[in-house]
Amino acid sequence: ILNVEQSPQSLHVQEGDSTNFTCSFPSSNFYALHWYRWETAKSPEALFVMTLNGDEKKKGRISATLNTKEGYSYLYIKGSQPEDSATYLCAFSNDYKLSFGAGTTVTVRA
């Protein structure tokens, strides 16, 4: 079982503030790092798939960076809005398996 850790487990952020959180993963045999957004009562939806060290991806106010040498990725939310409230999952692939972290639950307070 691949050890994928996310921190913090949960966080609260005021509307309009920016925030970020971390995913750490094994630095050997790296194929790809995924980020998913999971809203309550829905299915996880893919945000980003990153494959190269130094990759940066952006989708609206959400962006992610990747450091494969040290085994971590950051997800950033700029100017948080209530609709950003969700659990954000990262997942690490080193072959045909995709192993997920337990997620960071973000609650945006109006």
Added chain:
Amino acid sequence: EAQVTQNPRYLITVTGKKLTVTCSQNMNHEYMSWYRQDPGLGLRQIYYSMNVEVTDKGDVPEGYKVSRKEKRNFPLILESPSPNQTSLYFCASSAWTGGNYGYTFGSGTRLTVV
């Protein structure tokens, strides 16, 4: 609409009564996988399939079976369910093995075994 369809959405069953959760995708994806989600543990992979007739164990395969007779379908079979298999189950598919493409998830099946 491109999607992964799981059925049923909710299921309550008794210990030992065989059940099947169906999963079907309409995107012609080679790769399909089953996960279970338990509080505090994140999504854990049960089985995956890289193509028709090619399946392999994930991290928590005990008590489950799968088959991939057609590209679009990947059913999850619990031959003799037990209460520790009470969980939220997700089927997912992807265009490519090796994890270079994002997964599309089904809506989930909440299973309760009493």
